[in-house]
Amino acid sequence: DADVTQTPRNRITKTGKRIMLECSQTKGHDRMYWYRQDPGLGLRLIYYSFDVKDINKGEISDGYSVSRQAQAKFSLSLESAIPNQTALYFCATSSRAFSYNEQFFGPGTRLTVL
């Protein structure tokens, strides 16, 4: 969906570096999510936010932090990147107006930590 954008699309970094992944959406959705995808493990939730002042940890938040700068922007930071954070990262949005919380995903950021 072009309505959910992620930058950068690819990033190679070194162990110990600080990295920020950004997500923007024009859907007007209030809910935003960060997932990581690893082969065989599906999509695992890192953090989620229901509005600018409501941020919650997901199942694998250790080593990550987030910032919801505006309703349309949700950033994910790796304070000190490590190799096992190499993965495909997806941002997703949803709306409380949806009865069943279907989610719309961005194109993903492929992160490699050397």
Added chain:
Amino acid sequence: GQQVMQIPQYQHVQEGEDFTTYCNSSTTLSNIQWYKQRPGGHPVFLIQLVKSGEVKKQKRLTFQFGEAKKNSSLHITATQTTDVGTYFCAGPVSAGGTSYGKLTFGQGTILTVHP
């Protein structure tokens, strides 16, 4: 916590063969959703099922929700090369009838179709 298990992890078929992926939840679900991720792409919402025993069809795709609302399946009839990708099921995280506004995804089934 809630777990959603999906099998098989991989499925290789010849074009024209049928394909089925199964999803099982450790808890009763209020609904179940299915997503498709094309190779190199992102997950895209396909459908949601809400009612016990519900069956929905999208062309060659048939989705079922179990009577106990703890399992679901996706069946593709006569696969085509355009069906390749990873299929995920996802269930909402909830407790005591309260939804937490987030989903638990299955591990996904990777489908390859040989022409």
